Amino acid sequence: xxxxxxxxxxxxxxxxxxxxxxxxxxxxxxxxxxxxxxxxxxxxxxxxxxxxxxxxxxxxxxxxxxxxxxxxxxxxxxxxxxxxxxxxxxxxxxxxxxxxxxxxxxxxxxxxxx
Numbered sequence: 027x028x029x030x031x032x033x034x035x036x037x038x039x040x041x042x043x044x045x046x047x048x049x050x051x052x053x054x055x056x057x058x059x060x061x062x063x064x065x066x067x068x069x070x071x072x073x074x075x076x077x078x079x080x081x082x083x084x085x086x087x088x089x090x091x092x093x094x095x096x097x098x099x100x101x102x103x104x105x106x107x108x109x110x111x112x113x114x115x116x117x118x119x120x121x122x123x124x125x126x127x128x129x130x131x132x133x134x135x136x137x138x139x140x
Contacts, residue, residue: 040109045093047101051113056096057089064088 041049048056068084104111120126 046097047104048097052100053093053097056092056100059096060089060092061085062088063092 041051043049044053064084064087065081067088068081071084072078072080100112117126117128121128
């Protein structure tokens, strides 16, 4: 029986790259952002032309464009960065805005107060 490489367990911990160098969670984030952008622009077009069903094409086109163009950009930006870099970057930006508290973002010296 063939011997498995020593780093097999580490390969199981990382998410595989699916499309354009992005993993599953990044593709999902891009699809949600595209859906919301499509809903916004589709609503504007529907209000301008006074035809409500014009929102539906934008709900499908938005995620497709976001995954293709956003995935291409994100795949190029991820080169040389560790796994989960952009996820942690987004969480740290949300912490800086006061949304959520999952990281310690205090700058300065720590001292013992006893």
